[in-house]
Amino acid sequence: MAAQLTARFPNGMTSLAVLLHIEHVTGSYGAAGLVLAATSVGQAIAGPVTSRWMGIWGMRRVLTTTLAICAVAIATIALVEASIWVYMVLGLIAGLSTPPVQSAVRTIYPKMVTSRQLTPLFSLDASLQEIIWIVAPVVITLVATQVGTVPALLLIVVILIGGGAWFILSPEVGRVRIPRSRRSIGKVLAKPPVLLGTIIGFLLIGACAAVEAGVVATFDHGGLEAGLVLAVFSIGSLAGGLSFGHIPIGPWAMARRMLIVAVGLSLTMISLNIWWIGGTLFLAGIGIAPALAVLFAITSASVKFSETAEAYGWVGTGQLIGAAAGSAVAGFLIDGVGATGAYWAAAGFAIVGLIVAIACVRAFPDLRHRDPSPIPDTEPVSTVSPA
Template sequence: MTTYRELFRASGVFRIVVSQLIARFPAGMLSLAVLIHVEAQHDAYTAAGLVLAALAIGQAVAGPLTSRMFNRFGMFRVLGITLSIAAVATFSLALPDLSVPMYGLIAFIAGVATPPIQPAARSLYPSLVAPAMRTRLFAFDASVQEVIWIIGPVIVTFASLTIHSALGIVIAGLLLLAGGIWFLTIPQVRRAVSEPPAGRLGKVLASHALLMVCAVGFVIAAATAMLEAALVAIFGHGGIEAGLILALLCISSLVAGFAVGHAELTRWSLTRRLAVLAVGLGLAAMSTDFWWILAMGVVAGAGVAPVIAAITHMTSTAVAPGDVAEAFGWSTTAQLVGVAIGSSGAGLLIDEFGGQMALAGAAMVAVAGVALAALVSQGQPERDRHDGDSGRPRRVWRVQRLKA
């Protein structure tokens, strides 16, 4: 922890990390809150899954576009406008008795207007600390994000299942506003000037490393989205079992992230870390007993933050400095598409076969991710680029090509 404490001696790091953490709490709350609220209104998980898909698709469409707008309109202006629209749309999702298409439309607007706070923060990190500290900062950021998934589901399951189905959405909206406004008041954000992009929109996807990041992000997001829906379906309304399982899973992820997230990546790092998640989910799907799923959730959680730490660092080093925000936008988009497909797929499985089948589906998605990481293994970093004026080589991550 002494190593991590050194990070906060740099000006602005603490405020940026904490404010964006608060602003991003809806990421760990809104999907579950909308699932509970829409299902309560229409008594169908399929309907709730479709609304979640609309939310995630909106976020996916907006990810690269709004991040790239930093270069044209400035970070402060883009974040301020999107924050205002997203807050109004989020609160509107809490309205009762709307039709599924109306909930879907509002969710899509909320998704499109989601302020790109995470890409903004992560594009600022390299300018806040010395090159030698960047891997630690990205690892810390990826690990501390797990607080969102520890506290968020517990808040939602308690507020939405025991008080009112819409309360979780309202709380998510308030946290979005509070954290977003704080983030906008930070001097480094107000004065941020992005470097011009190296090419047209989408050119960053020519990076093999970024494509690998997007694929892995999709897998882990789809698997966790299916897990969330499965737990709510298995343990039903009126209890907090689902929230407790998710909280313990994320505590496990947080501990693992701090323990190994900053370690140097090797060829098989992603494969091993994804394998931990797949094993935990696969074993969890063998029973619907609360204590069994709780224990296997802890196993699965140990793979989450280490994977996120790895793909976050890879994203920051895979493209030119002016394209980092867009690269994070594409990475976020891939994860949100995973959420959309995972949520809607889980809804269908739950309505047709029950929650345990959705849990098995999450395990199968994770296994597919392990196979992908093994087949297109992450190569060793090549020391052929440098970080600015530091003179130190910058790691460039490339996906090893398959040999015929």
């Protein structure tokens, strides 16, 4: 878990570092936004594709190849002065080659623990990943502003290589073999839990992205107050995951967790006072890690082992698109009506997620008395013994 968190640490740093670097080089936030958009498109496309490749060529080979390409692309952005179009191509390459660590580790988890430990492990993973979103942006902003944007990008390359190598060399990565999927890519979305996980993940992360934009707009464009409030939001998620991760997952589990998020985010619209925003976001955060844990568990329990990596790739792509959509909608509303508009957007995303969870409750598997591990690719065959 420590290795995969380190390997994924650049996920919380790259977008901000690229934004700051391209703006510094070109003097334009619009140009920086284009490069970030290209990077996000690459990540969204790569999610299910590179995850599926792990079943064809093996985890270590895919992780090593993508890591090397991604590191070279980011280092080139840092060290080479070029036109905006070249930076966009490099951003696209960096996005396409983002190592599928998240899909890999969540495919490995069911092989590491017993079925009773799997749901708490998913919850712990969802909680601890909040460390990435609390610490990483602070570190990279400090380095970029105090040392320079080039050293900031090179720091990302160092962490990417170091953390990636640590994870790739972990014994579990070498022991687990993903069978080659026999179905064409995208077929796994025909499984209702996977599709629901992708849609609700889109809405949940969209809400979180809108909150981030709203907090930055409320508290003077990323000042100390903004960082503290966002940290409280993440601490709420961490507390929720650690407190409720052991609760068995039934069909209504997602609806209950999304209700907490929706109520908390709806209350943010009452006042922009720092104490009120902090308290309501802490409340909303309590539901986030447990909701993500439900997504991971229902995805795992509804697909064959050979399909788990691709399924998590699609769920990850939904979250990436949700982050982009949440930021975009919040940005338009901030320009139109002020910071309060971002909280409207966040509450709207969460409420729609709650409605989807309630309307589709019958499609959620009941895991209270069921092994949440993936379905084996080979099933035992019944035979009739001779009399």
